[in-house]
Amino acid sequence: MPLTRREAVAALCGGIAGHAAGQAWAQGSRSGRTIRIVVPYLAGGTTDLLGRMIAEQLTSTFSATVIVENKPGAGTTLAAELVARAEPDGNTLLMATSTTLAINKSLYRKLPYDPVKDFAPIALVAAVPFALVINPNIPVKTLAEFIAYAKAKPGLSYGSAGNGSPQHLGAEMLRTAAGIDIRHIPYRGSVPAMLDVAAGHVAFMVVDLQAALQQIRGGQLRVLGVTTAKRVAAAPDVPTLAEAGLKGFELVAWQGVMAPAGTPRATVDQLAEQIAKLFADPATQGKLTAMALEPLTWSTPDSYAAYIRREVDRWADIVKRSGVMPE
Structure with missing residues (x-):
């Protein structure tokens, strides 16, 4: 059904407002803006490491204060709910994992957030x-x-x-x-x-x-x-579990960055651009490869959103085969 004139004007104004908010975000970041990157695990792990690398990149790019906040607990749901309920202004981000966005959908009968509806995907960064x-x-x-x-x-x-x-x-x-x-x-x-x-x-x-x-x-x-299909470059002498006798065994997770749903697309795109720049840098890629992580540089906000939907189904099958029962 075609839009009425009033609906069309409202939609246009909303789009202009979202673009303006995104532009204001980028400009305002140069004047002391504070950005929080919420990590759903304790300091020292893979997710925390990646979050701190991204914090350093955003600090230098936007001249902002970027802090990493570790908020572990409840299978990453505490951190996820915090970000899902945050103001959608680009100042609160989530280091999201397979657990948060794909696995929990099959593990909890009732989640305090919706992995698809409550977040704006920004970028995939690494396979684990x-x-x-x-x-x-x-x-x-x-x-x-x-x-x-x-x-x-x-x-x-x-x-x-x-x-x-x-x-x-x-x-x-x-x-x-x-x-x-x-x-x-x-x-x-x-x-x-x-x-x-x-x-x-x-x-x-x-x-x-x-x-x-x-x-x-x-x-x-x-x-x-x-647990990978092929040996890992950082540990070439270690066999895969499939090689060692468990035929077909494979388990790889991923890490990415999300903002609350409703974050202006211009803001999402600016963040995605800077994160992609970081992980496309050969020095960063070499560092991650040496640490047994695989940099992921192919994603866009839209392709990341589609990837999450596919991963929900893939991990649902893994959960079912593992025998873990939903809570």
């Missing part, structure tokens, strides 16, 4: 491979030996970054694929869980490889395989 790591005092060297060890010790404990996290789902995928009986201990982030694996408080975990590289190289953790 995972690795199976164990306490080095466990007397095994290979995946096959570990599976035999776990079968001999039913109820072996494992850590994760929280209920429903990719780390949790990865371990549950391992449970079903290997036929082992294991016990989940959720933490508030990858780093504290990983440190408890190194200390022997829990036996193993599926962890984002970037967060564990230093401990693996230092001998505090033993790595048995990575």
